[in-house]
Amino acid sequence: MDDGGPKGEVRLVAHLSRSESAGRMGRRAVLRQGAALASGLVLAPVSVSGARAAASATSSPPADPEWSQEIGAGVVDRPYGKPSHFVKDVIRRNVPWLTATPQSSVSFTPLQHQGGIITTNGLFFERYHSGRISVDPAQHRLMIHGLVERPLLLTMEDLQRFPSVSRIHFIECPANGGMEWRAAQLNSLQFTHGMISCAEWTGVKLSTLLEEVGVKKNARWVLAEGADGAHMDRSLPLEKCLDDCIVAWGQNGEALRPEQGFPVRLIVPGWQGNVNIKWLRRLELGTQPWFTREETSKYTELMPDGKARAFTWLIYAKSVITFPCPEMPMKGPGLYEIRGFAWSGKGRITHVDVSTDGGVNWKRARLQEPVLPKAMTRFTFEWRWDGKPALLQSRAVDETGFVQPTIAELRQVRGVNGIYNNNSIQTWQVKADGSVFDVQLA
């Protein structure tokens, strides 16, 4: 596999050494080695850490780093770009013991490494019900039928001719935090909160398509169905479909990734992830919901009295501190910027408060623009850490005035069998040594 790493650089050097610069490079290498020896440095044996130490010794001021003394790779060396090979740990990860198979499973976005509100396409969390399929866009069709005046069959080319919009929205699986209902279990931001990502989606508004086919008066519901092996399907109220849903083919300026339903998916802003049907192949209008497996057996929330809540699509306001977190500990007392994300399926985040004492006192965090409805919103908070143990929390409030609840409050109302829609305040315990742990408070 060509990861564009050291091997690629060796090739570049080899190529250059055949060129006119070979003699110059050779002299430089000798000079560098001589300088290192002269300054009393001993070259480390060949090892990763040794190489790093040597690189840092020769690349800090006043030295001119090695990479400044070479010509870099040319354009289209990588026709499709990728992260630096030094960025190795920033990947989607899974919890192997969570599901029976990787084809019906979930992977988590490394939020501890996400600086802004956009999740890069390669790190957008995955959730499949029957695996990631490979769909030929030339063969793919979207059918709209049922209680409509003019049933319609569209190719991707047809679909992309309609007027389009681009909107930034998060998608969150309602099972995000589901493993934390009973207790603090996973010591990781990526695994407690990584089933959320945020992207700019481009496509045609579903309302545009519904105007085109003509909705019959008695229609109330829309069944959205995927082309995957599970023909994943959910019933959605027509009202929501006419409001702000998007039939999307674009993700952050490029084609949807296969993981996100290439060539086309439904975007249902602010509603739980699984209704944003991927590999969208069919929309049927009807008078009632279909009570599919995914809205009866799954994605329903069992309450302590044995009754289950269905159709709890909305994502209520939630937030989490992404620095510090278990993966990103503190490095000694001093002034820090606490960072995090907040989001609400009901609209804009109006503010986020931060507590460093387990919820006794709160202070307002700074929201970073843009603050968009049904999108991830970034917040920051300056904090001088005195090196003593602390309990960090963030609390989001959205434009409806809804205040993010504590886990204790949620448990009191919903018990612990619900699995879904855990939007509780996260507590990070900071120990005196700077290490950070996932904890829950009374």
Next chain:
Amino acid sequence: MSNSPKRWTIAIAPALAFLCGFPFADGRAAEAAKPSPAAQSFGMSKAAQLAKIAPAVKVDNSKVDYFGYGTTPTKAQIAGWAIDVLPNGRGLPPGSGTVSHGADVFSTNCAACHGTFGEGEDRYPKLAGTSRLTVNQPSKTVGNYWPYATTLWDYINRAMPFPSPHSLQPDDVYAITAYILNLNNIVPDSFVANSRTLPKVKMPNRNGFILVDPRPDTSNRECMSQCIKLADVKITSTAEGKQLTPKTTGPLDTMQPK
């Protein structure tokens, strides 16, 4: 799904919809829904709940200038893809299956993951069981949780068997459905599943669902200072020391809990 039956036609569905407020297209499905489709499917309280979460929408159909992209799907194209089944049975194809045939088909196609008697292998879903839903971590099965037998047919037909979806014929799907219902003591050994019998199966948890989202169900306040007593701040649980968290650096971790 070339063997999928034609379920409704564009031509007559709107007329029927206008007459009875329900999009039935053929006699079989309409029969299943007499006398009042909404009442039979959900009862009035459910209908009222559904009206609340999916209200009538004023649709402006005054548009006359269409983009005109795409084509009109043929009846056969719609029939081939419209595999959905409603609780009243609309969408169920001709065919039938017995419990005993279901045991055979299940053994061949399903038991490797779900267990011979629906007990569930490894982490695959358990299908049979009647534990109360109020206990801690109950197994949610077809018997104690699923509200409609029609959903079972739909899901098997739609998504199963997991490694080779859409490989079963309607008769086999009916048979597996009958077998799973029988495993859960919902139907007798003599039960024959078909488009008339499945909508009539009374599932134990039929009325176990709240359809209108009761949230917000919490009332946290925007208190800023001395919101709780410092002495009351106690850690009740920690992830520290639990061997549940995969590594978040280096290669993907294949760990299992100890």
